[in-house]
Amino acid sequence: MIDSRALRLFACCLFWLPSYALAVSSIEIHIGAIRHPAAHVDHVAATLDMDGRWQGSATLRQGDLAQLVQLAQQSSLPVTVSKGDVQGQASFAGTGTDLRQFKLEALLRDIAFSDADGQRAGEKLGGRIALVAQRLGERWQWQGNLNWMQGEAYWQPWYFANGGHTFQAGGWLSSDDVAVEQGELTLAEVGHVIFSGRMALTDKRITSLKARAEGLHAGSTYALLLKPLAIVTDNQKGRDNLSGLNMTWDICRIPELRETVLFMLSADYVEVAFLWGGGDCFIHKGDLVNPGKPVVDYLAG
Numbered sequence: 001m002i003d004s005r006a007l008r009l010f011a012c013c014l015f016w017l018p019s020y021a022l023a024v025s026s027i028e029i030h031i032g033a034i035r036h037p038a039a040h041v042d043h044v045a046a047t048l049d050m051d052g053r054w055q056g057s058a059t060l061r062q063g064d065l066a067q068l069v070q071l072a073q074q075s076s077l078p079v080t081v082s083k084g085d086v087q088g089q090a091s092f093a094g095t096g097t098d099l100r101q102f103k104l105e106a107l108l109r110d111i112a113f114s115d116a117d118g119q120r121a122g123e124k125l126g127g128r129i130a131l132v133a134q135r136l137g138e139r140w141q142w143q144g145n146l147n148w149m150q151g152e153a154y155w156q157p158w159y160f161a162n163g164g165h166t167f168q169a170g171g172w173l174s175s176d177d178v179a180v181e182q183g184e185l186t187l188a189e190v191g192h193v194i195f196s197g198r199m200a201l202t203d204k205r206i207t208s209l210k211a212r213a214e215g216l217h218a219g220s221t222y223a224l225l226l227k228p229l230a231i232v233t234d235n236q237k238g239r240d241n242l243s244g245l246n247m248t249w250d251i252c253r254i255p256e257l258r259e260t261v262l263f264m265l266s267a268d269y270v271e272v273a274f275l276w277g278g279g280d281c282f283i284h285k286g287d288l289v290n291p292g293k294p295v296v297d298y299l300a301g
Contacts, residue, residue, distance in 0.1 A: 025050055038067035055093035062087060065111060079120050084111035101134040111151065125151030127163065133173075143170040157228035164188030176201060190224055191216035 031044040039060060046056035065084030069077065088106030092099060111125040131144040145168035153160050169183030179198040186192050197209035 037064070038071055039063040052096050053093070054095070055091070057089070057091040060086065060088045060090070060106070065108070079113040079115045079122075081111065081113045084125075085109045099135070102132075104129070104131045106130075119156040120154065122153040123151060125153060125163075127151075138174060140173040141171075142173060144168070158225065159228070160224075162188070171196075177207070187224070189217060190220045 027048045029044075029046045029048075033040065033042040034044060035041075040062045041058050042061050043059040044056070045058075046054060048054045063086040065086045066081045068086070069081045086106055086108050088104065090102065090104045092102040094100045106129050107127075108129065109126045112123050113125075114121040125148070127146060127148045127150070129144070129146050131142065133140050133142040135141075146166065148163045148165045148167075150163040152162065165188055166186045167183070169180045171178065171180040171183075173179075177198055177200055180196055183195050183197075184192060185195070192214045193211055194214065195209065195211035197211075198207050199205065200207055
């Protein structure tokens with residue numbers, strides 16, 4: 001617990017107009033510790049300048065992630081977090097009543113989550129997260145990274161048995177859109193994807209997306225990312241493992257990805273699927289004398 005008088009003093013200083021300040025140039029506040037069932041925070045410090053600018057920092061010594069998510073009543077997470085530990089540091093700054101910038105670094109451990117439909121679940125997840133953001137005009141400019149170090153997760157239709165994946169990106173956030181100006185996703189044993197894009201916040205619609213892959217391992221890419229998207233129809237069962245697949249691709253609905261070329265590989269079979277305007281063209285390896293010519297002819301229309 002913390003003395004309520006100290007909290008009242010802190011609040012008054014944040015909103016105090018320095019009309020009567022004479023020789024005082026700034027006010028500093030230090031709080032040893034704040035204890036709550038959801039978190040133990042210490043080393044809380046804040047400085048208020050007489051021109052209305054303020055800055056502060058705090059250390060989260062121990063936090064219960066499940067309780068913290070519940071306290072964030074505006075949270076719209078598609079899953080329920082049932083457990084998890086979090087530690088970290090945060091710093092922040094602003095003017096008057098407006099937050100202008102903040103920095104967060106956190107260590108996450110033993111996280112578990114799920115949803116009511118069984119479409120998403122995670123166990124024993126752990127990693128590090130860092131986020132820096134600054135308000136410029138009507139936008140927040142941000143830079144962040146996530147290092148998924150351990151634990152398993154299922155997010156329909158994909159299953160990740162282990163950690164070792166990283167995500168880093170930078171962009172901006174407005175009241176209407178969130179944008180990634182430069183992002184990189186690295187999946188262990190698969191490769192890297194460099195991308196940029198924008199999503200409308202009102203309907204969660206992707207309005208633009210550009211991506212390129214680097215150093216992809218074909219076998220791992222198919223097993224981890226592509227195979228879960230495949231549906232074997234009843235009249236095709238018993239045929240070979242790839243030609244018997246009826247593939248459904250949500251990315252066909254994204255104009256920027258309709259020209260994506262997907263290579264699905266197995267030990268003895270290659271099928272190239274061209275996604276173009278919602279249509280597709282399948283070319284079997286045995287029919288190709290010059291693998292490049294059908295590609296050029298198809299793209300030429």
